[in-house]
Amino acid sequence: xxxxxxxxxxxxxxxxxxxxxxxxxxxxxxxxxxxxxxxxxxxxxxxxxxxxxxxxxxxxxxxxxxxxxxxxxxxxxxxxxxxxxxxxxxxxxxxxxxxxxxxxxxxxxxxxxxxxxxxxxxxxxxxxxxxxxxxxxxxxxxxxxxxxxxxxxxxxxxxxxxxxxxxxxxxxxxxxxxxxxxxxxxxxxxxxxxxxxxxxxxxxxxxxxxxxxxxxxxxxxxxxxxxxxxxxxxxxxxxxxxxxxxxxxxxxxxxxxxxxxxxxxxxxxxxxxxxxxxxxxxxxxxxxxxxxxxxxxxxxxxxxxxxxxxxxxxxxxxxxxxxxxxxxxxxxxxxxxxxxxxxxxxxxxxxxxxxxxxxxxxxxxxxxxxxxxxxxxxxxxxxxxxxxxxxxxxxxxxxxxxxxxxxxxxxxxxxxxxxxxxxxxxxxxxxxxxxxxxxxxxxxxxxxxxxxxxxxxx
Numbered sequence: 462x463x464x465x466x467x468x469x470x471x472x473x474x475x476x477x478x479x480x481x482x483x484x485x486x487x488x489x490x491x492x493x494x495x496x497x498x499x500x501x502x503x504x505x506x507x508x509x510x511x512x513x514x515x516x517x518x519x520x521x522x523x524x525x526x527x528x529x530x531x532x533x534x535x536x537x538x539x540x541x542x543x544x545x546x547x548x549x550x551x552x553x554x555x556x557x558x559x560x561x562x563x564x565x566x567x568x569x570x571x572x573x574x575x576x577x578x579x580x581x582x583x584x585x586x587x588x589x590x591x592x593x594x595x596x597x598x599x600x601x602x603x604x605x606x607x608x609x610x611x612x613x614x615x616x617x618x619x620x621x622x623x624x625x626x627x628x629x630x631x632x633x634x635x636x637x638x639x640x641x642x643x644x645x646x647x648x649x650x651x652x653x654x655x656x657x658x659x660x661x662x663x664x665x666x667x668x669x670x671x672x673x674x675x676x677x678x679x680x681x682x683x684x685x686x687x688x689x690x691x692x693x694x695x696x697x698x699x700x701x702x703x704x705x706x707x708x709x710x711x712x713x714x715x716x717x718x719x720x721x722x723x724x725x726x727x728x729x730x731x732x733x734x735x736x737x738x739x740x741x742x743x744x745x746x747x748x749x750x751x752x753x754x755x756x757x758x759x760x761x762x763x764x765x766x767x768x769x770x771x772x773x774x775x776x777x778x779x780x781x782x783x784x785x786x787x788x789x790x791x792x793x794x795x796x797x798x799x800x801x802x803x804x805x806x807x808x809x810x811x812x813x814x815x816x817x818x819x820x821x822x823x824x825x826x827x828x829x830x831x832x833x834x835x836x837x838x839x840x841x842x843x844x845x846x847x848x849x850x851x852x853x854x855x856x857x858x859x860x861x862x863x864x865x866x867x868x869x870x871x872x873x874x875x876x877x878x879x880x881x882x883x884x885x886x887x888x889x890x891x892x893x894x895x896x897x898x899x900x901x902x903x904x905x906x907x908x909x910x911x912x913x914x915x916x917x918x919x
Contacts, residue, residue: 524862530606534560535822536815542569548587549599551578552619556612558707559700573711577704580615580697584622593627615700618693625690647687656695663688748793748879752835760798760831772801772828776870778883779849790878795832799884802827825887832882834875844875850888 537550538557546554555577557563587593600623604616654662666685669676765771784792803823805811811821834844849870854860861867869888874881 526606527608527862530603532814532822533603533606536819538569538572539822540819541575542571547599548583548592548596549603551583552580552600553603555580555701555704556615558704558711559611560609573708577701577708579701580619581622581694584619584626587626588630590627590630593623593630597623597627611700614696618696621689621693622697625686625693628686647684650684651687651691654691656692659688659692659695663692748796748833748836750836753796753833756833756835757796757798765800768804768826769800769802769829772799772884774885776883776885778872778881779870784877784880786877790838792880793836793878795834795873795875795879795882797830797832797882799831800829801825802829825889827892828884828886830871830873830884832873832875834879836878837875838877842876844873847872847874849883 534553534557537546537553540546540550541554554575557568557572584593584596587596597620600616600620604613604620607613607616651659651662663685666681666688669681670678670685802825804826805820806824806826807821815821832844837844849872850856850867851870852860854867859867867888868885870883871886872881872883
């Protein structure tokens with residue numbers, strides 16, 4: 462062994478022979494090598510990653526199904542309003558009053574006036590096997606997409622009723638001997654039964670059919686069919702009753718749902734003046750000067766076009782602090798007459814799933830804000846606006862779920878004596894083209910601002 466190394470080993474642990482120029486040993490600063498990960502731990506991490514990927518896939522499919530279901534319901538609503546509904550559309554329309562996830566902005570002012578059809582009546586009115594086959598297929602589509610327990614019961618009961626109606630129209634597929642012989646007896650047995658009693662009877666019949674006892678199988682099978690049909694009718698009657706009561710309550714409340722503080726008025730062309738008058742109701746601190754009233758009346762007299770609706774989705778101004786000039790001037794809330802432009806978006810998806818006979822739901826294509834500032838103190842300062850995206854979202858980012866659109870606030874700022882005012886709009890790219898009646902425009906004619914914000918094509 463090298464003499465120097467032998468001396469070093471011999472003196473190890475002796476502080477008296479320690480080289481003063483050598484680094485000081487310090488356990489707190491000792492560098493250790495990272496341990497190599499265990500193979501089993503690595504496999505577990507990979508499995509967790511793959512599981513997370515599967516969960517994401519399932520979530521994507523669930524979101525897609527939710528979007529398709531929502532579009533199906535919107536499509537049914539449109540056909541019912543326009544008087545060209547299929548039987549399944551009437552059946553789906555009645556569920557609107559029970560849907561907890563329904564967006565109030567999907568409603569139309571005329572919807573509340575449309576009478577609901579009893580589900581059993583809709584099915585029994587179909588007179589051909591082809592109509593029932595089509596209805597059964599449509600019911601199956603809704604049943605596949607629905608996740609709400611009540612709605613699933615509704616569609617399952619309708620499918621049972623549909624199958625029974627088909628069997629009545631096509632007697633070649635069943636033996637009517639028991640029905641002809643004991644029809645009155647079956648009706649006497651079932652007519653006074655409650656839903657719970659029907660369930661008990663169903664269990665009894667199943668036990669009879671499974672047992673080894675010699676029985677009249679045709680009779681008991683026919684009785685089982687009648688029990689299932691009556692259970693289905695009881696379920697439909699119960700759900701229809703709840704929907705009808707919800708509609709009656711809305712009619713008493715003036716035909717308006719109240720889950721949200723803001724709403725979009727969606728009048729038809731003949732009722733646009735009445736809707737405008739409703740939107741014009743003065744509120745506290747609103748500008749009620751004669752100049753403002755004249756400007757408002759002039760704009761309201763122009764009415765709205767076929768593809769426009771009155772837009773009143775006003776929101777609270779973020780912050781809520783009073784302006785610095787509030788001690789010098791009495792703050793007023795400006796009046797406005799705003800419009801939202803609606804239309805069909807014929808993208809690839811809609812071209813595949815819709816046509817002009819059954820168009821897709823209308824989407825927002827632009828906004829036209831008319832805000833009146835006739836008494837500005839500083840007439841040399843032009844009113845302006847500001848876009849506010851909440852929750853840290855930046856331009857181009859999307860936090861919305863599948864099938865939904867992000868929204869943002871547009872805040873108008875004019876200066877004394879007018880308070881700021883804000884509206885919620887869809888957050889899409891703006892169209893800056895100079896096309897007629899399209900493209901971004903902003904003007905100010907000393908007394909009113911008239912910006913036009915078109916939502917660009919996606």
